Amino acid sequence: MPIVFVIPGALRPLAGHRAEIRAPFDGGSLAQALLVLWSEAPALHDRVLTERDEVRPHINVFVDGVNARDGGGLDARVGADAEVILLPAVSGG
Amino acid sequence: MPNVQHISPVSGDALVLVGTMKGAFILRSNSRRRQWDVGGPYFPGHAVYALAFDARDGRRRLWAGPNSMHWGGMLHSSDDFGRTWTDPVAGNVKFPESTGATLKQIWQVVPGRASEPETLYCGVEPAALFVSRDAGETWSLVEGLWDHPQRPKWQPGGGGLCLHTILLDPERAGTIRVAISTGGMYVTEDSGATWRPSNTGVRVPFLPDKYPEFGQCVHKVVQSKTRPARMFLQNHWGLYRSDDRGETWTDVANGVPSDFGFPIALHPLNDDTAWIIPLESDEFRCTPEGKLRVYRTLDAGAQWQPLAAGLPQEGAYETILRDGMAVDALLPVGVYFGTRSGKVFASGNEGDDWSLIADGLPPVIAVKTALV
Numbered sequence: 001m002p003i004v005f006v007i008p009g010a011l012r013p014l015a016g017h018r019a020e021i022r023a024p025f026d027g028g029s030l031a032q033a034l035l036v037l038w039s040e041a042p043a044l045h046d047r048v049l050t051e052r053d054e055v056r057p058h059i060n061v062f063v064d065g066v067n068a069r070d071g072g073g074l075d076a077r078v079g080a081d082a083e084v085i086l087l088p089a090v091s092g093g
Numbered sequence: 094m095p096n097v098q099h100i101s102p103v104s105g106d107a108l109v110l111v112g113t114m115k116g117a118f119i120l121r122s123n124s125r126r127r128q129w130d131v132g133g134p135y136f137p138g139h140a141v142y143a144l145a146f147d148a149r150d151g152r153r154r155l156w157a158g159p160n161s162m163h164w165g166g167m168l169h170s171s172d173d174f175g176r177t178w179t180d181p182v183a184g185n186v187k188f189p190e191s192t193g194a195t196l197k198q199i200w201q202v203v204p205g206r207a208s209e210p211e212t213l214y215c216g217v218e219p220a221a222l223f224v225s226r227d228a229g230e231t232w233s234l235v236e237g238l239w240d241h242p243q244r245p246k247w248q249p250g251g252g253g254l255c256l257h258t259i260l261l262d263p264e265r266a267g268t269i270r271v272a273i274s275t276g277g278m279y280v281t282e283d284s285g286a287t288w289r290p291s292n293t294g295v296r297v298p299f300l301p302d303k304y305p306e307f308g309q310c311v312h313k314v315v316q317s318k319t320r321p322a323r324m325f326l327q328n329h330w331g332l333y334r335s336d337d338r339g340e341t342w343t344d345v346a347n348g349v350p351s352d353f354g355f356p357i358a359l360h361p362l363n364d365d366t367a368w369i370i371p372l373e374s375d376e377f378r379c380t381p382e383g384k385l386r387v388y389r390t391l392d393a394g395a396q397w398q399p400l401a402a403g404l405p406q407e408g409a410y411e412t413i414l415r416d417g418m419a420v421d422a423l424l425p426v427g428v429y430f431g432t433r434s435g436k437v438f439a440s441g442n443e444g445d446d447w448s449l450i451a452d453g454l455p456p457v458i459a460v461k462t463a464l465v
Contacts, residue, residue, distance in 0.1 A: 011165065014180065040419040047164040047370035050195045057293045 001081030005037050007044075014043035016026060025026050026081075030063060038047040048086060058089040100132035107386060107421055108174075109429050111437055111451065112141035112154070112459030119159050119175055120451060126427050129450045133232045135159075135175050143168075143202040143215070144417065146463030150210035153465065156229070157198040157254055158186075158199030158215070162166040166199050168215065170229060186215055186223050191193070194219055201416075203259045206266070214257035220273045228401045232321050238271070243290065247276035250310050250329070251356050254299065257415055258311075262338070263318045264371065270314065277309035278326070278339060295341035298330050300375045312355045313375035314339070325367050325394070327357040327415075332369065345394025350381040356418035360426055360443075365393040368400075368420070368428055368444055372411045378412055385409040387430070388442050403447035404416045404438065411436075416459040431457025 003025035007015045015021060023036045038045045050056055052073075061068045062085040068076045078084065100121040102108060109120040109129075114453060116134030126334040136159035143158030160166030167185050169178040178220035188194040205212030215223040215232060222235040238244070247254055253332040258272035267284040270291065290307035297309050306351075309431035310329035317323040326333040326342060332352045333342040346352035351371040368389050373381040380386065385404040388397040390411075411432040418430040428444050431437045442449045 010161075043182040045179070046167070046182075046187075048205065049163065051187040051190070052193070052195050055197075056163065057166060 003033060003036060003078070003081060004083045005040075006083065006085040007041075008088055010088065011023070011044055011047055011086070014047065015029070015041035025078075025080050028078060029074065029079040030061065030068050030076040030078050032080070033078040034074075037084075044086075060087050060089055061085070062087065095134055095137050097134065098130075098132050098136075100130050100174055102174055104249065104465055106465040107427065108146065108463040108465060109437065109439070110142050110144040110146065110461040110463065111431055111454065111457055111458050112157075112416070112436070113387060113431075113455035114140045115455035117144060117159070117175075118153075119453065120437065121147075124423055126421075126423070126439065129439070129452055132175055134455075135171075135178065139166075140198075140458065142458050142463045143199045144459050145204060145215070146461070147204040148463070149204055151205055156204075156213070157204055158203045160198050160455045163336045166196065168202060168229060168232075169458070170327075173299045182386060184422070185229070188221070190232055190325070191379070192234070194221070196254060196256065200257045201259055201263070205217060206261055207438055208266070214259045214261075214269070215414075216259050216271065218253045220244070220254045220256040220276060222256055222271055222285070223261065237280050237281065237286045238288050238326060241279070241288050242357045243276070246308065247273060250274035258314050260314060260316045260448070262316070263321045265321075266388065270316070272311045272314045272326075274312065275308060275310035275329075277308075278314055280339065285326075290384075291339045292342070293340065293342075295326065295328055295333055296331050296344075306353075313357050315352040315357055315359040315367070317359060319362060320364050323359075323364040323393070324356050325359060327369060329353065330375065332357075344391070347394060347396055349388055349397045349404040350386075353378070354413075355415040356430065358418050358420045358428065361420060361422050362424075362426075366391050366420055366443070367394070368418065369397070370430060374411065379410040381413075383408050383410050384410050385432075385438075387428070387440075387444055387447075400440075400444040402445060403440075403449075405427060414458055416461075417457055418460045421462040423463065430458050431460045433457065 002022040005021040112117040116137045118133035141158030145156040147154040155171040201216035223232040260270040262268035283454040324335040333348040386399040433456040437451035
């Protein structure tokens, strides 16, 4: 089973209009998992992370349903067949 | 997503570039400037503080710096008046790792001098200046300003700690002035290697020392292209003129209902003529008495007269922000401003008469002009 990244609508044009990206992954940290995503869709990197390699404050990354902010951040453990969902936070005006 | 309308400019047309909290719009008219087409919204949902038109070297290139609360911001360009925009794979305006800083907002993008057609400048929050020497492909931090020993003492204003004004001296190639809220105006005379504050005479009501070397909350500065010694400055309280390239400033708030305001615009050929839009008090920040009035001086600030023909004079509690007013390069000069209530007004006769040329837009945060 590959890792599955679920891409938010606003970023799909930068990911080949894919709603999901599946790729082989051996398991590891969320930071390592995201390296797989960047290799598939490089333009997502700077939209999701700041230049300090921190997840932008109004983006949430869920790993198997758990918000990574509550589960170790970029050090959170991600399984080889995890589902990683990128979601914009409910914010704005 | 919204249905995007496009404009089709031809040579000689006038453009008004309008940045809003929810995207950018482009207004087009012929040189008579009576009927306006509206293109947009471009970058829907993004705040667009920075807009520019680069006509150097035969280009017809629009620049925009949209910023998303979610996805951050970067510079995009269009060579077809907004029908298509570049969408860089990687952020093109980024702080070096050594700074520890993170880009919050692109506030200003300015083409360099005609003699350096591949150069552009960009002002951002947190307050910093970036430069590109390859027509916007890559950008680098101007470290001389970032490393200035006074920078840690700069404080954010209501809009954040932003570098919002970039003035390239028309006669001195290595001289650039920038304005920072709240840091004041700074000048370099060696192309950015070293900088010094240039705020002598500009009062700071919110500090114990009313005339400090730096720390002014300058809202906008303009410089004459025909006589560069002449400059005007709209401060956070205070309206000033300089006749020595900003080395010293003299208060010229003569006859205005308030010396608080954000934008200021200067006639492109007559440096005695300028326009401001005073706002009431520091707290309210709306047009005084519910009357939307532009004030114009014809004598370098000795007097300011209200201009109200065609502008609402009842219940018009409007706010016009620092980049919300601009002039064009036609004669008679066109003057344009946009409000936080989403209206854009235009005058084709230097402010004598006004008309509403766009309404119902998101809050306007930037107005720029261009001639095709």
